[in-house]
Amino acid sequence: MRIGTIAAALVLLVGTAFADPITLPTGLAPGAQYRLVFVTSTGVATPKATIDFYNTFVTNVALARPELAALGTTWRVIASRKAIGATPAIDARDNTDTNPFVDGVGVPIYTLGDTKVADNNADLWDGTIDSGISFNERGDVVVPRPLPNLTDQVWTGTRVNGTRDAFPFGGGPANRFVRFGRAGATDGLWVTWSVSQQIPHNLTRTLYAMSGVLTVPGVVPEPSTLVLSSLALAGAFVWRRRRRRA
Numbered sequence: 001m002r003i004g005t006i007a008a009a010l011v012l013l014v015g016t017a018f019a020d021p022i023t024l025p026t027g028l029a030p031g032a033q034y035r036l037v038f039v040t041s042t043g044v045a046t047p048k049a050t051i052d053f054y055n056t057f058v059t060n061v062a063l064a065r066p067e068l069a070a071l072g073t074t075w076r077v078i079a080s081r082k083a084i085g086a087t088p089a090i091d092a093r094d095n096t097d098t099n100p101f102v103d104g105v106g107v108p109i110y111t112l113g114d115t116k117v118a119d120n121n122a123d124l125w126d127g128t129i130d131s132g133i134s135f136n137e138r139g140d141v142v143v144p145r146p147l148p149n150l151t152d153q154v155w156t157g158t159r160v161n162g163t164r165d166a167f168p169f170g171g172g173p174a175n176r177f178v179r180f181g182r183a184g185a186t187d188g189l190w191v192t193w194s195v196s197q198q199i200p201h202n203l204t205r206t207l208y209a210m211s212g213v214l215t216v217p218g219v220v221p222e223p224s225t226l227v228l229s230s231l232a233l234a235g236a237f238v239w240r241r242r243r244r245r246a
Contacts, residue, residue, distance in 0.1 A: 021067050021112035021139035023214075030218035033107040036071075036211040037078070037117055038062075039154055039183040041136040043204040046196070047155050047169040047178060051081040051090050054169070058209035065137050071214060078191070078208035080157040080164040082171075092191075093162030096210045098124055107213055111135045125162040132184035133208055142183045142206075152183040153193070153205045160188040167195050180205055 025034055040061045047054065054077040062068040062075045076096045083089040093099040098106055098121045106121030113135040118124035134142050134152075142152050157168035157179050165179040166172050172179075172195070182193040183206070196203055 019113075019139040019141075021065060021135070021137060022114040023067055023071060023112070024216065025108075025110040025116070026114055028216045030216050032216045033213050034216070035107055035109045035213055036068075036112060037109055037133055038112045038135055038137050038209055039133050039142055039152075040206045040209060041138060041140070043206045044155070045204050047079070047081075047157070048171070049169075050084060050087060051077065051079065051095055051169065054079055054207060055095070058207055061137050062209060062211075068137060071211065073214055074212040075209050076212075078158070078210055079155060079169055081169040082157075082164065084170065089164060089168070091163045092156065092158040093121070093125055097212075098162065098210070100125065109210070112137065112139050113141065125160065127160045127188050129186050129190055132186050132190060134184035136206075137209070154181045154183050154208055155179075155205045156181045156191045156208065158191050160192055165192065181208075183208075 021038070023036060028034060040058060042061065044054070044057060055075070058077045059075040068075075078092050078096055080092045080095070081090050091099070094102070097103045100106065100120075100122040103121055106124075108119055109117045109124060111117060111131065111133055115131040115135075117129045117131055117133060119130070123130075136142055155169070155178060157165050157170075158181075159165050167177040167179040169178060171177060177195045179195050180193055181191040182189050184190075185193065196205075
C-alpha cells in the first residue's frame with residue numbers, strides 16, 4: 001500500500017510539472033470570442049519603468065511558449081502606472097482594454113487551466129472574480145506561499161475597480177511603496193493584497209498577463225454566404241455545360 005501511494009504521488013507530481021497551457025476553453029462554440037490570462041513564472045524587481053516595459057516583459061514570457069505564440073495575439077500587463085514626465089499615467093483596465101465604460105461589455109476571460117475568471121469587463125472589475133488567476137504560462141498551478149518574494153505575489157499597482165491605486169507602479173507617496181495582489185485569490189485581494197516598500201528593498205514579484213481578444217476557430221458561414229456560394233457553384237456548372245454543347 002505504501003509503495004502504491006508513493007507511486008501515485010509521483011505520477012501526480014510529474015503530471016503537474018509537465019502541464020500544458022489550455023488555450024481553447026471548454027464549451028465555447030465556433031466563432032465565440034474570449035481572452036486568456038496568466039501569472040508569469042518569472043518576476044521583475046520593484047516596478048519603476050514605463051508600462052510599455054512591462055507589456056514587453058509579459059509578451060516575451062508568453063511568446064516563449066509555442067502554444068501561446070501560435071495564437072498570434074497581443075499581451076498586456078494587468079497593472080497601473082503613475083505619470084512619468086510627459087508620459088501620462090495609465091490604469092490597468094485601460095492598459096488591457098477592459099474598461100467597461102470605454103471598451104464596452106467585452107468577452108469572457110479564462111485562465112490557462114480552463115477556468116473562467118470573469119464573464120466580461122465589468123465582471124472583472126466588480127470586486128470579485130469567478131476563479132483565481134493561479135496558472136502560469138506553462139499551465140502549471142502557482143501554489144500560494146506565506147513568505148514574501150514568491151510567485152503568488154503579483155505586482156499590480158491597482159485598485160479592485162481597475163484604476164490606479166495610491167501605490168501604483170513607480171511608487172506611491174515619496175516613491176516608496178507599490179501595491180501587489182495575490183495569485184489564486186478570488187476576492188479583491190487578487191489585485192490589492194498588500195503594499196511593499198520599494199526603498200531600500202528591491203523585491204522581485206510576478207505579473208499578470210492578458211491576451212487580446214481571441215476567436216474560436218471553425219466559424220460556420222452565415223446563411224447569406226452559403227446561398228451566394230451555392231449560386232456561384234450552380235452558375236459555374238451551367239456555364240461549363242453550355243461550353244461543352246457549343
